[in-house]
């Protein structure tokens with residue numbers, strides 16, 4: 001057994017959350033991160049924890065049958081656990097699901113009225129798996145219902161009929177969610193989508209509405 005197999009995967013989530021917090025993408029208690037284990041259960045951030053200073057007990061374990069293992073009585077699963085569950089059910093290859101709130105994600109979610117955000121054909125899309133000459137890509141947008149289960153249901157219905165072009169979705173006036181085959185890839189995906197959002201906001205300032 002090498003040393004990496006002994007590492008608690010929650011440490012990766014703690015490090016990623018601290019990094020996202022430093023970027024201003026997980027301010028206060030905003031956002032939630034999860035990682036799936038080989039038995040199909042996943043660790044997810046407990047609800048309402050300061051994401052810049054997570055500790056090993058600030059996670060709950062959610063099993064495929066919905067059972068929840070809490071380290072302490074006051075640790076509740078993230079309010080957005082239903083979204084992570086639906087992503088893991090839809091995408092068997094997904095090992096990590098990360099959700100952050102940035103100012104730019106909220107701004108670009110208002111660039112269109114419809115349910116799909118056209119993305120500029122940037123080289124960065126290759127990092128998200130889009131290897132095309134001038135990619136014609138959209139990011140799905142979902143309404144930010146107060147009942148998170150409703151958001152999760154709409155994600156399930158839409159993606160079951162129309163798989164997304166990218167491993168990412170945007171919730172309007174809320175934030176972005178990505179999923180990936182490893183926690184490292186999920187962290188990269190967050191950085192890439194946030195770069196694209198920053199570009200879109202800057203491009204609007206420079207070129208106006210295009």
Ligand SMILES: CSCCC(=O)C(=O)COP(=O)(O)O
Pocket residue numbers: 028029030031032045046047048049077078079080099
């Ligand atoms: C101030 S963030 C409001 C809730 C939210 O959108 C979020 O991402 C954090 O919720 P959690 O229950 O995972 O702490």
Ligand SMILES: [Zn+2]
Pocket residue numbers: 030031032080099100101174175
């Ligand atoms: Zn959120």
